Amino acid sequence: MDKNNIFYDPSLKRRHLKSKLFKYFTLFSLVVSLVFLAIFLLDMVLKGSSAVQQTYIQVEVSYNQESIDSYRDAVAKKYLNLLSRAALREIPNQIQKNPSLMGTKQVLWMLADDQVDMYMKEYYYKIDEKDMKTLEELVKNGMVDKKFNTIFFTHGDSKSPEYSGILSAFIGTILTLAVTMLVAFPIGVATAVYLEEFSKQNWWSEFLEININNLAAIPSILFGLLGLAIYINVLGLPRSSALVGGLTLALMTLPIIVVSSRAALRSVPASIRQAGYALGLTKVQVVKDHVIPLAFPGIMTGNIIGLAHAMGETAPLIIVGMIAFIPDSPTSVMEAATVMPAQLFTWAGMPERAYIERTAAGILVLLSLLISLNSLAVYLRKKFEVKW
Amino acid sequence: MATFESKHKYAHLQEDVIKYFLILAATISILTTFGILFSILFEAIEFFKLKSFVYFFSGTEWTPGVENSQFGALPIFAGTFMITAIAMAVALPIGLGSAIYMSEYSTPNARNVLKPLLEILAGIPTVVYGFFAAITVAPFIVKVATTVGIEASFNSALASGVVMGIMIIPYISSLSDDVISAVPDSLRKGSLALGMTKAETIMDIVIPSALPGIISATLLGISKALGETMIVVMAAGLRPNLSWNILEDMTTVTVRIVDALTGDQAFNSPATLSAFALGLALFVVTLILNVVSVRMIQKFKEKYKMSSL
The missing domain is CATH 1.10.3720.10 (MetI-like)
Known part of the structure; x- marks a missing residue:
């Protein structure tokens, strides 16, 4: 606009700029809240997606009187720390439910301990050296695998994280x-x-x-x-x-x-x-x-x-x-x-x-x-x- | 004719019975309010029989469960205030800005999508926000603070305050958007016709007109923040801490209520009863905020002769 025009307002440019900035500020705040929502949902998906699978180890389980007396005798001693305690504790119950198992030995996919699961999912884990060696050997032989986590949907709470469900x-x-x-x-x-x-x-x-x-x-x-x-x-x-x-x-x-x-x-x-x-x-x-x-x-x-x-x-x-x-x-x-x-x-x-x-x-x-x-x-x- | 009359009588009786049943149902909501008030009040009175009323509001030592326990709730109130302030510092500008964008700049179609999208934030359970604050936000704040060389707690007031602020955004934006949209268009047009820019129109004409509604939304947000429990239970500290440093751990009224009632103290011990004294303070403050908030919005409705808000 011409400077000689009687409607000339020297502050007009600044006012228009301010108006534009204000619009951007409101748009920005809306975007921020939507970004919060996105980050939040993404974070939950990233943290939760690994729970879809759970680690299992293929071991030989013996069903006999000793396993009923102490579940610790059901599997070879070196695997004991790698397997889920809560799952092993179920072995006597399994025999009670299905007596034909008695006296047999079966190669089964047994639920792994939560620390093994964390190791397989590349999170922070705590496994001592001896168990680690056994585990690495098992992994090399393909005896460790991740399967769909049905336990999460079919079990209640447990003191063992790997055995707990919703x-x-x-x-x-x-x-x-x-x-x-x-x-x-x-x-x-x-x-x-x-x-x-x-x-x-x-x-x-x-x-x-x-x-x-x-x-x-x-x-x-x-x-x-x-x-x-x-x-x-x-x-x-x-x-x-x-x-x-x-x-x-x-x-x-x-x-x-x-x-x-x-x-x-x-x-x-x-x-x-x-x-x-x-x-x-x-x-x-x-x-x-x-x-x-x-x-x-x-x-x-x-x-x-x-x-x-x-x-x-x-x-x-x-x-x-x-x-x-x-x-x-x-x-x-x-x-x-x-x-x-x-x-x-x-x-x-x-x-x-x-x-x-x-x-x-x-x-x-x-x-x-x-x-x-x-x-x-x-x-x-x-x-x-x-x-x- | 006789049958008709008796039928008529029966119908009247039925009408009355149904009506009284409805009145009875409506009374339950009143009973609930008084139930809350009296159940808290009686236990709080029990507490104040054992411990000093004045010291509760002015003391700075909170040591339940020990010999000669002290119940000075000032640091707890301070922590609550601090976290609420942080939450509002996040929620107010973002919520209000979003509301202004939705009601003044975006197209109606975009608004119909954006508004429900923002309201998802209000529908997320607070325990989920608590987990997010404790597992993601708090460690992030600690990391950032350490890189710039400041010490931050894993239970910092900042983490729970910010996440609480995110939760409150939709409470502010939704109601503000409603009231801003309700401001008559003639005001905007008049202002624009006089040569004001759009931002000037919004800031000087629209917002002042909608102010009672915006204040009402803000008060509602504050009341939500004061009473919010899960976020602070999971992400804020347990230690009553009278401090201005938002990177330190602080505790709130709701955290101490949960702590007092989930412990294994006897129900009649002052440690457990203190939960009801804190609950009473929370009840009174939020009630005042709510009543003022409702009055404000009513004023706004009367001013613009609106019936549905």
């Missing part, structure tokens, strides 16, 4: 979430129906609403304190059980379900209700037969999101004791149980290096479950969405 925590998660949803779903939907369809605008409904908003923002650990003080100390329910964990999570999930169910109910147009009244239906009939069925997909979506939320929660469950060592899957809600996030927390705190890859693998399992649940919610919303 199954008991998975079952615990299912039991806990079953309790959570059985409690939170009816109460949450009923609360939403009351607030949206029945309550009048007065101090009571306002108080309820403020209260639910606050409940949604209370730190989750405080729900754990509630569970400990009321469910365990006052009501005397069993500590560490899926029942107590599920009830604690139910109270946490409640506000999520209430808020999303209310939104779903609100989206049903008033004309539906008015048509019902015009035909002589009572309020309950209108709500039960017309409003709720129409709002149901939305209510389900909210419930699934609430469920996913509860699935990832750890802190309150630690407080009510759900970090116990659970090698066998719980069979009822009264038994001590652990859930997947709590299991990951326990593993992350273990000193053995082999638990790190298992934690990361468990994280990948948990994340894929959460992503599936959330995708299901999105799918349901898209499929049943009604444009009024």
Whole structure:
């Protein structure tokens, strides 16, 4: 622009530059958050991918009375330190289950010790010199191999990292979430129906609403304190059980379900209700037969999101004791149980290096479950969405 | 006619029963709030019967589980404050910047993709963030610090603070994006027509208009950071440490609550009960933050006559 122009602004160039820089700053911050997400996911995949395989060693196992008396006699002494103790301990059980094995010798792929596994995966390992020589010879003869890690999906927790799996925590998660949803779903939907369809605008409904908003923002650990003080100390329910964990999570999930169910109910147009009244239906009939069925997909979506939320929660469950060592899957809600996030927390705190890859693998399992649940919610919303 | 009347009566009774059932269900949420308040309050009172109330808020020695144990929570509050401050220093600029980009610069289609993508960050379980902080971020910070010749702890406040900040980004960006998008377009157009640049319009017109909503999002973020447990349990320290050095290990209220309740002390011992005193402090502070946050967003809604936010 000409300097003689009366609109000439000497600072214009600087202002435009500033404007551009500002835009780049906002773009930069968005990119940074997405890069964080990418780094994080990549890190988990890199750390967890090695847990897909587990090392096995081909050895001769003798099934006889001596092996039953002491599993240490089942294999040649020089292999003893290279094999998984937990797997060797199973040998007497195998004979009990299948008596025809008795007195035979079999060449089998036996689970290797976690340090051997770490060596094979080129992580930091600790194996003494003598065992190392045996191992190197075994590797040279092709007697050591990595196979798909089925143990991770079929076993519970174990003190030996190579023998530990996510199954008991998975079952615990299912039991806990079953309790959570059985409690939170009816109460949450009923609360939403009351607030949206029945309550009048007065101090009571306002108080309820403020209260639910606050409940949604209370730190989750405080729900754990509630569970400990009321469910365990006052009501005397069993500590560490899926029942107590599920009830604690139910109270946490409640506000999520209430808020999303209310939104779903609100989206049903008033004309539906008015048509019902015009035909002589009572309020309950209108709500039960017309409003709720129409709002149901939305209510389900909210419930699934609430469920996913509860699935990832750890802190309150630690407080009510759900970090116990659970090698066998719980069979009822009264038994001590652990859930997947709590299991990951326990593993992350273990000193053995082999638990790190298992934690990361468990994280990948948990994340894929959460992503599936959330995708299901999105799918349901898209499929049943009604444009009024 | 008689049958019709009795049917009518029955229907009324049914209506009433269902209505009372619904009221009962709604009451449970209130019972929960009071349940939390009273269960924490009663145990906290038990604690303050045994130990000094004043010293709890002003003392600097926290030595549970020993003879003549001291419960001065000041270093714990300081650590919580420090880690929260680090988290907000990460989350606020990045979250707000992302929100401004999504609502002011990107196309609606891009926004529909970007927003859910950012919200994935909020859906990741906190135990996963904790693992990331402890296994990846903390050793990285130690490595960087050592190369420049400073000493850093493996349980540094910085590691847990930064990761917590990443977790809070979507809480800030999502709500801020909603309120910024809700600012009427006439304001922007008026400003641009007067010759202001786009950045000036955003900084001087749009952001001040959306400020109550942004403050509300920030308060919500702070409340999330104060109450966050798993990240700090896994990545921050256990040692109450009154220090300004963010590379040192620090502890937080939530870490001490978990520590006190997972130990094998008797339930009535002051060491265990101290968890409830800390819980009470956390409850009160987060409640105030939440109430103020909700008021702020309500003000914003009233100002622009919005019903859905």
